[in-house]
Amino acid sequence: MCGIVGAIAKRNVVPILIEGLKRLEYRGYDSAGVAVVDGKDNGKLQRVRSTGRVAELEKLSQAEHVSGELGIAHTRWATHGVPSEKNAHPHISGGISVVHNGIIENHDELRARLRSQGYVFLSDTDTEVIAHLVHSFYKGGATLFDAVRRTTAELIGAYAIAVVSENDRTHLVVARHGAPLLLGLGEGENFAASDASALIQVTQKIVYLEDGDCAEVKLDRVTIVNAKGDVVERPVHISQLSASAVELGNYTHYMQKEIFEQPMAVANTLEMVTSAQSVSPQLFGAEAGRIFSDIDSVLILACGTSYNAGMVARYWLEGVAGIPCSVEIASEYRYRESVPHPRTLVITVSQSGETADTLAALQYAKSLGLLYSLSICNVPESALVRASDLRFLTRAGPEIGVASTKAFTTQLAALILLTMVLAKLRGRLTTERETELLHQMRHLPTALANVLHVEPQIKMWAEKFATRHHALFLGRGIHWPIAMEGALKLKEISYIHAEAYAAGELKHGPLALVDKHMPVVAIAPKDALLEKLKSNLQEVRARGGELHVLADQDTKLTDAEGLHVIRMPDHAGILSPILHTIPLQLLAYHAALERGNYVDKPRNLAKSVTVE
Ligand code: F6R
Numbered sequence: 001m002c003g004i005v006g007a008i009a010k011r012n013v014v015p016i017l018i019e020g021l022k023r024l025e026y027r028g029y030d031s032a033g034v035a036v037v038d039g040k041d042n043g044k045l046q047r048v049r050s051t052g053r054v055a056e057l058e059k060l061s062q063a064e065h066v067s068g069e070l071g072i073a074h075t076r077w078a079t080h081g082v083p084s085e086k087n088a089h090p091h092i093s094g095g096i097s098v099v100h101n102g103i104i105e106n107h108d109e110l111r112a113r114l115r116s117q118g119y120v121f122l123s124d125t126d127t128e129v130i131a132h133l134v135h136s137f138y139k140g141g142a143t144l145f146d147a148v149r150r151t152t153a154e155l156i157g158a159y160a161i162a163v164v165s166e167n168d169r170t171h172l173v174v175a176r177h178g179a180p181l182l183l184g185l186g187e188g189e190n191f192a193a194s195d196a197s198a199l200i201q202v203t204q205k206i207v208y209l210e211d212g213d214c215a216e217v218k219l220d221r222v223t224i225v226n227a228k229g230d231v232v233e234r235p236v237h238i239s240q241l242s243a244s245a246v247e248l249g250n251y252t253h254y255m256q257k258e259i260f261e262q263p264m265a266v267a268n269t270l271e272m273v274t275s276a277q278s279v280s281p282q283l284f285g286a287e288a289g290r291i292f293s294d295i296d297s298v299l300i301l302a303c304g305t306s307y308n309a310g311m312v313a314r315y316w317l318e319g320v321a322g323i324p325c326s327v328e329i330a331s332e333y334r335y336r337e338s339v340p341h342p343r344t345l346v347i348t349v350s351q352s353g354e355t356a357d358t359l360a361a362l363q364y365a366k367s368l369g370l371l372y373s374l375s376i377c378n379v380p381e382s383a384l385v386r387a388s389d390l391r392f393l394t395r396a397g398p399e400i401g402v403a404s405t406k407a408f409t410t411q412l413a414a415l416i417l418l419t420m421v422l423a424k425l426r427g428r429l430t431t432e433r434e435t436e437l438l439h440q441m442r443h444l445p446t447a448l449a450n451v452l453h454v455e456p457q458i459k460m461w462a463e464k465f466a467t468r469h470h471a472l473f474l475g476r477g478i479h480w481p482i483a484m485e486g487a488l489k490l491k492e493i494s495y496i497h498a499e500a501y502a503a504g505e506l507k508h509g510p511l512a513l514v515d516k517h518m519p520v521v522a523i524a525p526k527d528a529l530l531e532k533l534k535s536n537l538q539e540v541r542a543r544g545g546e547l548h549v550l551a552d553q554d555t556k557l558t559d560a561e562g563l564h565v566i567r568m569p570d571h572a573g574i575l576s577p578i579l580h581t582i583p584l585q586l587l588a589y590h591a592a593l594e595r596g597n598y599v600d601k602p603r604n605l606a607k608s609v610t611v612e
Pocket of ligand 1: 303304305306307349350351352353354355358402403404405488489492608609
């Protein structure tokens with residue numbers, strides 16, 4: 001999704017801005033641009049924009065000798081107006097240049113007003129109204145800072161913006177409301193960005209802006225004013241991101257790297273319990289003991305893959321901890337009239353912690369009077385973490401591939417821990433069962449590493465899948481959401497239409513789709529539903545459907561005409577959904593490669609969906 005970088009220094013900032021954009025590329029974008037106040041030419045704005053990759057923008061800026069000590073840059077993921085050079089940011093209005101993440105909802109009425117004042121619009125974007133609005137106040141005598149403040153007072157919607165003026169080379173101005181933005185503090189130079197990873201190469205000192213903040217960023221200091229207009233200090237954080245964590249190393253794609261990092265990512269996430277004899281609520285925050293004892297139900301809010309993790313957790317939370325649990329797609333919940341129950345723990349699950357719908361759903365839940373919130377998230381200091389009473393940080397490391405992989409399995413690891421803690425508090429976890437589960441969790445990284453060995457067999461399946469237009473994924477019970485995750489992965493990176501069904505639902509409709517052209521994937525662990533699942537698989541075979549089954553060792557399912565079986569190396573009891581995810585990720589990855597797709601940046605998608 002859109003990314004912002006801004007810099008002021010006593011050196012040419014173009015390489016800093018371009019490097020920052022490269023580090024944000026993983027979020028997905030369709031155009032990019034940079035604007036700097038020219039160091040040599042009387043402070044004139046120089047701008048280059050491109051609908052290609054950031055590397056192309058870099059070449060263009062070198063060819064056009066763009067350089068300056070103050071500048072802003074942007075990667076755009078189109079919302080208003082097609083991806084094109086004219087719609088790419090930065091936008092300019094009479095010496096003012098602006099980059100923007102988010103959506104301005106009242107852009108039509110602002111555009112009409114600005115047109116009546118004589119402003120001419122050159123793009124189809126909502127952002128251009130911001131540039132003209134700032135300019136209209138600035139030319140009326142306001143300072144750049146005041147012009148930005150007066151502008152933001154008129155904006156309805158979500159935004160993070162960075163603004164420079166060619167008439168004022170001493171600072172840039174940034175503001176945020178509903179979209180992430182932070183400052184980076186250097187030695188005699190300062191920066192701004194939408195994500196700390198964009199600044200790894202220049203500073204680790206990060207100041208997260210709050211909603212409503214507007215900041216003036218100078219060479220030697222930053223001044224932050226809050227929504228009320230008071231000058232405020234915000235804490236300085238030392239970013240733990242390391243440049244090597246976001247490098248590809250020996251892998252060809254980030255998705256491949258992230259699939260193979262899962263044993264380590266899960267081990268890191270569970271590190272605090274690896275040597276423990278028992279679990280405790282403190283894993284989720286100092287207040288967790290009190291809050292967990294007061295709740296009588298759980299509501300999980302999330303999107304996409306994180307929603308699928310929530311769906312798995314429902315089986316654990318109700319089946320093991322005996323606590324009523326509902327799971328809702330955040331974008332639906334936020335607009336649905338629901339019956340609030342104050343003693344519900346609202347759990348948001350998110351890789352990025354910045355997903356606009358999940359954030360809004362949490363705020364909506366709070367507005368309904370739900371008292372307690374917990375965020376399960378991969379990004380410390382993200383908006384969801386900061387907005388929640390309790391938190392559990394998955395320690396997957398930066399996830400760069402747009403298709404979520406290690407974030408999902410680490411979310412599941414966090415959710416099983418939560419299940420154990422709640423089960424214990426509710427008297428539903430014996431000491432023997434706790435010890436047994438902790439043992440299984442300690443073994444999980446090894447079990448994950450073993451499953452990765454099925455890759456050559458999966459690759460053979462993927463070669464066939466790549467030639468098909470549709471695929472069906474089946475699972476029962478707790479493995480139904482894993483089938484959903486398998487279908488989501490396949491469609492988003494291979495562009496093969498895939499659907500997931502609870503296998504028992506097959507004969508209520510989707511069985512009509514099954515013929516010899518329809519590959520069907522079934523997840524068949526040795527659990528209480530295995531015999532039921534086998535009957536469902538017979539229904540598929542009887543209709544000529546080609547079955548691809550992920551089976552545990554002792555399921556007595558073997559290869560036959562139209563039946564392809566991969567044996568899972570380990571049976572992991574209630575942790576089985578975590579293991580069964582791996583072959584499905586590999587299937588999607590290899591099918592996408594076979595089809596020649598750009599796996600890390602699937603078309604039309606973005607990492608971290610910060611707009612509604
Ligand atoms: C799919 C995928 C998305 C995200 C969703 C939520 O592979 O990555 O479906 O899971 O956009 O994102 P987070 O987890 O950052 O809230």
